[in-house]
Amino acid sequence: MLLRLLTPLLLSCVALGAQDSADNLLVLTVATEETDGFRRFQRSAQCFNYKVKILGQEEEWHGDGQKVRLLKAALEQYADNEDLVILFTESYDVVLASGPAELLKKFKQAKSKVVFSAEAVAYPERRLEPKYPYVSEGKRFLGSGAFIGYASHLHKLVAEWDGDDETSDQLFYTKIFLDPVKREKVNITLDHRCRIFQNIHGSEGDVVLKFENGRVRARNMVYDTLPVLINGKGPSKLLLNYLGNYVPRVWTFETGCVICDEGLRSLSGLKTDDSFPLVVVGIFIEQPTPFVSEFFKRLSNLQYPKKRIQLYIANHETHHQKHVEKFLQVHSLEYNNVKYVGPEEALSNFAEARNAGMDICRQNPECEYYFSIDVQVVLKNSSVLRTLIEQNKSILAPMVSRNQDLWSNFWGALSSDGFYARSEDYIDIVQRQRM
Numbered sequence: 001m002l003l004r005l006l007t008p009l010l011l012s013c014v015a016l017g018a019q020d021s022a023d024n025l026l027v028l029t030v031a032t033e034e035t036d037g038f039r040r041f042q043r044s045a046q047c048f049n050y051k052v053k054i055l056g057q058e059e060e061w062h063g064d065g066q067k068v069r070l071l072k073a074a075l076e077q078y079a080d081n082e083d084l085v086i087l088f089t090e091s092y093d094v095v096l097a098s099g100p101a102e103l104l105k106k107f108k109q110a111k112s113k114v115v116f117s118a119e120a121v122a123y124p125e126r127r128l129e130p131k132y133p134y135v136s137e138g139k140r141f142l143g144s145g146a147f148i149g150y151a152s153h154l155h156k157l158v159a160e161w162d163g164d165d166e167t168s169d170q171l172f173y174t175k176i177f178l179d180p181v182k183r184e185k186v187n188i189t190l191d192h193r194c195r196i197f198q199n200i201h202g203s204e205g206d207v208v209l210k211f212e213n214g215r216v217r218a219r220n221m222v223y224d225t226l227p228v229l230i231n232g233k234g235p236s237k238l239l240l241n242y243l244g245n246y247v248p249r250v251w252t253f254e255t256g257c258v259i260c261d262e263g264l265r266s267l268s269g270l271k272t273d274d275s276f277p278l279v280v281v282g283i284f285i286e287q288p289t290p291f292v293s294e295f296f297k298r299l300s301n302l303q304y305p306k307k308r309i310q311l312y313i314a315n316h317e318t319h320h321q322k323h324v325e326k327f328l329q330v331h332s333l334e335y336n337n338v339k340y341v342g343p344e345e346a347l348s349n350f351a352e353a354r355n356a357g358m359d360i361c362r363q364n365p366e367c368e369y370y371f372s373i374d375v376q377v378v379l380k381n382s383s384v385l386r387t388l389i390e391q392n393k394s395i396l397a398p399m400v401s402r403n404q405d406l407w408s409n410f411w412g413a414l415s416s417d418g419f420y421a422r423s424e425d426y427i428d429i430v431q432r433q434r435m
């Protein structure tokens with residue numbers, strides 16, 4: 001496993017082309033941190049040329065009410081704008097599945113000035129359920145994770161906000177919606193049938209991937225709709241991660257993985273050995289293992305400047321003492337640094353030894369990568385460390401499978417109690433059909 005402990009990862013989406021941009025549509029979102037989830041959202045938005053404005057950057061996060069405060073402040077300048085349509089959405093757990101043209105068309109078809117996403121359960125106050133208008137089909141309750149409306153009407157919607165950052169945005173919007181006078185004045189409706197917004201929390205079984213020509217969407221099978229925006233907050237985040245591996249254009253049958261080769265970091269241009277990233281290599285001998293000397297031979301043959309490698313070797317087997325010592329006698333001075341923890345220093349459990357290896361990298365400001373390898377692993381390609389670093393990813397782990405057998409260290413999905421669950425793409429992934 002290779003872990004990068006320093007810089008975060010930013011991948012830009014390959015734009016589909018400019019055909020789908022819209023001048024009278026603006027996306028507002030709140031992101032106080034640039035998480036991986038935020039970058040996924042951003043990539044999906046770029047894919048369709050959405051115009052996105054990020055609110056709350058550099059602010060500390062206090063709670064959901066902060067989103068209303070930031071939206072209210074951002075809307076001041078659009079108070080009288082009757083033409084501009086604004087999509088307000090969360091971003092950490094959200095993926096856009098289609099472009100501005102379709103979004104605007106569906107918004108106009110809803111024939112309301114403001115459209116909120118809908119949920120299957122009233123939250124945070126279930127006792128408000130009976131107050132909701134009856135609907136013959138679809139989800140009945142308001143979800144504040146995403147909504148769309150004319151700027152002037154959104155301005156009216158949040159005008160009364162004076163709550164604390166810690167209070168519930170969803171309750172604030174719910175109370176406006178449940179007041180018939182305010183509902184009519186702001187002119188709010190809910191997207192009951194997920195034509196625009198898909199909240200997958202509580203409706204995990206409703207959604208399947210739909211592969212189109214060079215693009216992927218999620219289809220709601222209950223209402224037979226193709227939502228434009230998918231929100232996977234709470235426990236449904238796992239399902240969103242799965243959908244987000246495809247939607248809108250991350251992996252397709254036509255192209256394979258679209259984003260995997262973005263932002264590669266080539267090491268071939270480096271002129272001197274000193275300019276290579278410093279790597280801590282953690283080596284673990286946990287039990288008696290055959291061919292330990294061969295392991296060390298391959299280690300010393302790695303195509304990587306040894307002056308840029310720090311070794312950390314944790315060995316629990318007295319029997320292997322001699323193999324480690326023989327290797328160190330010959331090679332230890334070639335390395336940037338070596339730390340050896342032998343059986344006599346045996347830590348009570350091996351997990352601690354593994355954590356200690358990672359700590360060596362964390363505590364050294366120069367360390368960019370941590371490469372963890374157990375002694376029974378055979379590195380067949382001596383360029384492997386370079387090749388892994390050139391992928392420029394935050395974490396890379398191997399997928400190990402048994403030949404002719406559906407057994408692997410990789411799980412496509414987790415059940416709700418944290419055990420193995422079979423994902424729809426599991427077999428294709430294990431058979432390396434989705435690369």
Ligand SMILES: *[C@@H]1O[C@H](CO)[C@@H](O)[C@H](O)[C@H]1NC(C)=O
Pocket residue numbers: 007008009010011262263264265266392
């Ligand atoms: C490698 O990834 C980092 C962090 O995501 C990014 O800033 C950098 O531009 C990437 N390197 C290249 C050469 O693209």
Ligand SMILES: *[C@@H]1O[C@H](CO)[C@@H](O)[C@H](O)[C@H]1NC(C)=O
Pocket residue numbers: 111112113183184185187188189
């Ligand atoms: C919103 O306005 C339209 C007319 O523009 C009207 O038909 C509809 O009933 C209104 N909706 C609400 C919830 O007031």
Ligand SMILES: *[C@@H]1O[C@H](CO)[C@@H](O)[C@H](O)[C@H]1NC(C)=O
Pocket residue numbers: 381382383384387
């Ligand atoms: C090692 O891996 C690199 C990068 O994938 C590849 O170009 C090279 O041919 C491989 N070498 C061997 C001996 O397999």
